[in-house]
Amino acid sequence: MKKRHEQKLIVLSVALFLVFNIPFVLIFNVDGHLFGIPYFYVLIFSTWLLSVVISFIVLKRHYE
Amino acid sequence: MSNYALVIIIVVYLAVLFYIAFIAEKKRQSKWVNNPYVFTLSLAVYCSAWTYYGSVGIAANSGINFLPIYLGPVIAAPLWIVVLRKIIRISKQHKISSIADFISLRYGNNRFLGALVTAICLIGTLPYISLQLKAVSETFEIMSDDTSYISTSIIDDSTFYVALLLAIFATFFGTQNTDASEKHKGIIASVAFESILKLLFFLVIGIYATYYLFDGTSDIYNKILAITDLKPLTTIGSLEEGFNWAFTMGLSFMAIFLLPRQFQVSVLENNREKHLKQAIWMFPLYLLLFNVFVIFIAWAGKLTFGNTQNAEYFTLFLPLKQGHSFLATLVFLGGFSAVISMVIVSTLALSTMVSNNLIIPYGFLDKFIKNQPERNSKYIKNIRRISIFSIIIVAYFFYVSFSKELSLYAIGLISFTIISQLAPSFFIGLYWNRGSARAAIIGMIVGVAIVLYTLVLPFTLDAFTGSDSFTELGIFGVEALKPYELFGLDFLSPPAHAFFWSISFNLLCYLVFSLIYKGNYRERNYAEMYVDSKNFTTLQDRVLVWKGEAYVNDIKNVLIRFLGENKANRALNIFFTKYKLPQDTQLADARLINFSEKLLTGSIGSASAKILIASVVKEEQISLVEVLKILEESKENIVNNKILIEKSQELSQLSSQLKQANKDLIVKDRQKDEFLDTVAHELKTPITGIRAATELLMDEDDDMPKDMKQQFLKNILQDSDRLGRLINNILDFEKLETGRLNLDMSRQDIHVTITKAISSLKQIAAKKEVRIINKNQHHFYLHYDEDRILQVLTNLLSNALKFCEPKRGEIVVDYKLGNQFLEISVSDNGKGIPEEDHDYIFDKFYQSQHQNTIKPQGSGLGLAITKQIVEKHHGKIWAKKGLKNGASLVFKLPFK
Numbered sequence: 001m002k003k004r005h006e007q008k009l010i011v012l013s014v015a016l017f018l019v020f021n022i023p024f025v026l027i028f029n030v031d032g033h034l035f036g037i038p039y040f041y042v043l044i045f046s047t048w049l050l051s052v053v054i055s056f057i058v059l060k061r062h063y064e
Numbered sequence: 065m066s067n068y069a070l071v072i073i074i075v076v077y078l079a080v081l082f083y084i085a086f087i088a089e090k091k092r093q094s095k096w097v098n099n100p101y102v103f104t105l106s107l108a109v110y111c112s113a114w115t116y117y118g119s120v121g122i123a124a125n126s127g128i129n130f131l132p133i134y135l136g137p138v139i140a141a142p143l144w145i146v147v148l149r150k151i152i153r154i155s156k157q158h159k160i161s162s163i164a165d166f167i168s169l170r171y172g173n174n175r176f177l178g179a180l181v182t183a184i185c186l187i188g189t190l191p192y193i194s195l196q197l198k199a200v201s202e203t204f205e206i207m208s209d210d211t212s213y214i215s216t217s218i219i220d221d222s223t224f225y226v227a228l229l230l231a232i233f234a235t236f237f238g239t240q241n242t243d244a245s246e247k248h249k250g251i252i253a254s255v256a257f258e259s260i261l262k263l264l265f266f267l268v269i270g271i272y273a274t275y276y277l278f279d280g281t282s283d284i285y286n287k288i289l290a291i292t293d294l295k296p297l298t299t300i301g302s303l304e305e306g307f308n309w310a311f312t313m314g315l316s317f318m319a320i321f322l323l324p325r326q327f328q329v330s331v332l333e334n335n336r337e338k339h340l341k342q343a344i345w346m347f348p349l350y351l352l353l354f355n356v357f358v359i360f361i362a363w364a365g366k367l368t369f370g371n372t373q374n375a376e377y378f379t380l381f382l383p384l385k386q387g388h389s390f391l392a393t394l395v396f397l398g399g400f401s402a403v404i405s406m407v408i409v410s411t412l413a414l415s416t417m418v419s420n421n422l423i424i425p426y427g428f429l430d431k432f433i434k435n436q437p438e439r440n441s442k443y444i445k446n447i448r449r450i451s452i453f454s455i456i457i458v459a460y461f462f463y464v465s466f467s468k469e470l471s472l473y474a475i476g477l478i479s480f481t482i483i484s485q486l487a488p489s490f491f492i493g494l495y496w497n498r499g500s501a502r503a504a505i506i507g508m509i510v511g512v513a514i515v516l517y518t519l520v521l522p523f524t525l526d527a528f529t530g531s532d533s534f535t536e537l538g539i540f541g542v543e544a545l546k547p548y549e550l551f552g553l554d555f556l557s558p559p560a561h562a563f564f565w566s567i568s569f570n571l572l573c574y575l576v577f578s579l580i581y582k583g584n585y586r587e588r589n590y591a592e593m594y595v596d597s598k599n600f601t602t603l604q605d606r607v608l609v610w611k612g613e614a615y616v617n618d619i620k621n622v623l624i625r626f627l628g629e630n631k632a633n634r635a636l637n638i639f640f641t642k643y644k645l646p647q648d649t650q651l652a653d654a655r656l657i658n659f660s661e662k663l664l665t666g667s668i669g670s671a672s673a674k675i676l677i678a679s680v681v682k683e684e685q686i687s688l689v690e691v692l693k694i695l696e697e698s699k700e701n702i703v704n705n706k707i708l709i710e711k712s713q714e715l716s717q718l719s720s721q722l723k724q725a726n727k728d729l730i731v732k733d734r735q736k737d738e739f740l741d742t743v744a745h746e747l748k749t750p751i752t753g754i755r756a757a758t759e760l761l762m763d764e765d766d767d768m769p770k771d772m773k774q775q776f777l778k779n780i781l782q783d784s785d786r787l788g789r790l791i792n793n794i795l796d797f798e799k800l801e802t803g804r805l806n807l808d809m810s811r812q813d814i815h816v817t818i819t820k821a822i823s824s825l826k827q828i829a830a831k832k833e834v835r836i837i838n839k840n841q842h843h844f845y846l847h848y849d850e851d852r853i854l855q856v857l858t859n860l861l862s863n864a865l866k867f868c869e870p871k872r873g874e875i876v877v878d879y880k881l882g883n884q885f886l887e888i889s890v891s892d893n894g895k896g897i898p899e900e901d902h903d904y905i906f907d908k909f910y911q912s913q914h915q916n917t918i919k920p921q922g923s924g925l926g927l928a929i930t931k932q933i934v935e936k937h938h939g940k941i942w943a944k945k946g947l948k949n950g951a952s953l954v955f956k957l958p959f960k
Contacts, residue, residue, distance in 0.1 A: 006145050006146055009143070009145050009146075009344070010142065012142045013141075013142040013143045016142075020132075020138075020139065020313060021306075021310050022306035022309070023306075026300060028300075029299040029300055031295070031299075033282075036280065036284060036285035037359075038294065038359075040128065040298045041298065041359065044135075045352065045355075045356065048138055048348065048352050049352060051138060051142070052352065055344050055345035059341050059345060063338075063341045
């Protein structure tokens with residue numbers, strides 16, 4: 001995989017590191033729920049799922 | 065459900081696993097065994113009973129804290145593309161057999177470091193295995209006696225038997241091959257199968273709890289909101305909690321790389337780097353699926369039972385309460401799968417480490433040197449088997465002594481914290497070539513000591529002495545050294561606190577000591593290899609610098625001891641063929657040393673391999689500077705070789721071009737000589753004639769008749785003309801060749817020009833009785849230099865005349881209009897152009913070898929000049945091929 005595409009994944013990792021940590025993650029401290037799932041979980045799981053999708057796309061396109 | 069039924073179910077399940085592993089080993093090469101999905105699922109060995117049961121416990125009691133254990137791997141997964149790939153490449157190249165090997169090799173194949181890493185892994189993994197045993201024992205209890213949860217003496221027995229069963233299963237499967245670098249495809253296949261099962265059953269129970277016992281997620285949420293304040297369970301409440309969250313994530317990030325079982329499945333058992341392509345996104349997805357229902361199971365349990373005691377086993381209690389014991393059995397099997405896969409892979413990894421880095425280097429090497437290969441192989445297998453067995457039994461005793469007090473979660477965190485002490489030397493060692501062995505050792509010891517002091521000692525003392533004065537007052541009453549609040553830092557949970565202090569000191573020691581103490585040359589050699597691994601793959605066996613005296617025979621003997629005569633000989637043959645050395649080479653060089661060390665690494669680990677080989681060769685000490693210099697030279701040599709090969713190819717191309725040019729020059733030179741000969745001859749003839757005639761005329765004695773005198777004078781004139789013509793030809797040609805000739809272009813009538821040309825030769829034609837026919841009578845105007853085209857036509861006509869037969873000869877001049885060209889042809893019915901001359905007639909100085917006269921006619925320049933003139937008009941001239949008799953020369957001139 002070319003270096004410039006590898007860097008996309010590295011940046012994804014760094015982004016996740018920032019998002020999942022304080023103080024950023026305190027943004028997820030929202031009261032309430034979405035269909036019975038508390039917002040904190042919704043946001044964490046959505047970010048999680050998004051990272052899976054992004055990894056999938058990057059790898060599919062650029063890993064020969 | 066009775067004990068015995070449960071045991072039978074377990075045995076049947078183990079048999080199924082055994083069968084799967086067996087089939088997978090048989091079909092090692094098939095796509096079912098070697099694909100990225102199996103690889104990804106094998107990575108899920110990360111999810112053990114801790115994930116299966118422990119998460120629900122945490123979710124019920126303290127909310128979100130179960131998540132960071134999985135967020136660490138989620139953050140790590142995209143980095144695998146660089147980090148894990150590098151690790152896999154290095155490991156494959158050096159036939160690494162464990163994480164202890166990997167780290168010790170990086171720091172110069174340091175034996176003590178390998179042993180230290182093994183010890184750390186043992187201390188770290190034993191609690192984890194006992195955690196699994198605790199889970200099995202407690203779930204067994206729950207399943208077999210579903211109303212109460214009281215431990216009786218039967219329980220100890222059953223756990224012991226389960227431990228025994230696990231030990232036997234693991235022992236048998238993990239040690240088929242002595243070469244630990246052989247892949248355990250069977251085990252990996254069964255681990256993958258178990259990963260599917262445990263996810264499946266966990267999802268089933270999740271759906272059951274959410275949609276069957278209740279009416280979906282909103283229903284559970286609303287109901288739970290009614291009885292508890294959800295805020296502490298669904299948010300990060302304070303900065304302290306935030307720190308704990310962050311540190312736990314850091315722990316799990318390191319764990320996914322460093323845990324012996326993870327290193328085993330992700331690095332050592334990896335078949336193809338390409339599998340990473342799927343693993344990077346699929347593994348986080350697996351973890352996501354595993355975690356979606358956790359909170360709902362926890363809340364469902366709380367709603368059903370009213371409290372969160374034994375929340376860890378809600379997944380079993382919920383179906384059992386409703387009488388759905390089949391579902392409960394499935395859940396139990398799921399948890400059991402999680403336990404088995406973790407235990408099997410961990411003990412496999414640990415036993416290899418123990419055997420290669422603890423026992424063999426520090427005990428058995430001498431014995432091995434003296435022994436037969438078959439016995440050595442048996443010894444190694446037995447050492448491994450005994451290790452596996454002992455590890456599980458010791459874990460059982462750990463469980464019995466300690467696990468009653470601690471929760472699954474707490475034990476797991478202790479284990480992770482201990483293993484994470486490998487992190488600084490592991491990760492920094494991959495990217496910083498200055499990291500030295502001494503620093504790694506000091507850092508690790510300091511880190512482990514801090515963990516033991518702040519995490520392990522407190523509960524051990526508490527368990528044995530029953531008092532918590534240590535925790536409250538610190539060692540010797542020194543408040544600053546209170547184990548859970550070192551130096552007054554009191555807002556972190558014990559595991560986060562331990563992690564923070566231990567990693568900080570570990571890291572600091574590693575960095576500082578690496579800067580102070582320089583590693584020896586061998587360390588630096590390996591360090592360069594790891595850090596710069598991309599460039600070093602080309603060097604292969606030359607990567608390790610070695611100077612000294614070694615004999616092939618000595619090395620061969622050592623190899624025979626471990627591989628047997630056949631394998632050793634075959635390996636050496638391959639080596640000699642690869643490097644194009646004769647089969648009876650006596651002296652061994654650095655490449656053979658490296659090659660042999662790698663061969664042995666699989667069986668006995670790299671540290672022992674190095675010791676063994678070192679014992680039969682004599683190494684010279686070389687300085688660090690020299691090592692680096694030699695490495696640089698080797699790298700340069702490879703690059704230079706490539707450049708040399710390219711240059712030499714260029715050179716041979718150039719040289720063949722030069723040869724060709726030389727040949728051409730020789731031909732041209734010969735032609736020039738011929739031309740000079742001809743020209744000299746041509747010039748001589750008229751001059752001789754002139755001279756003779758003049759002499760005769762000067763002779764007044766002779767009474768020459770008047771018309772004879774006239775004749776001679778005419779001859780002189782003719783000959784002078786001829787001379788003049790010849791010289792003009794040569795001058796013309798020279799001008800044309802050097803491009804100095806300017807054409808005087810004007811609009812002319814081709815018909816007029818042709819008529820002029822024909823009339824100028826009329827006399828000669830008449831003399832020879834040859835007819836010249838001007839076929840085309842149309843007038844046509846185009847731009848050309850009339851004098852020059854006249855010259856062309858005259859030349860063509862006189863050639864035609866030359867070769868025509870007298871009386872019968874006929875020359876036809878014709879022209880026709882083409883596409884943007886006017887084509888003029890001069891055809892005769894004479895001798896024609898011989899086959900072999902056809903391509904050359906327009907070459908200068910070319911004379912046909914087949915002219916019927918002894919004296920060649922003309923200077924050979926006529927047609928060459930003609931061609932130049934035509935081409936200067938941007939036209940073309942050629943001779944028609946394939947004519948039966950006679951010749952036809954055609955030239956075309958462009959017109960706008």
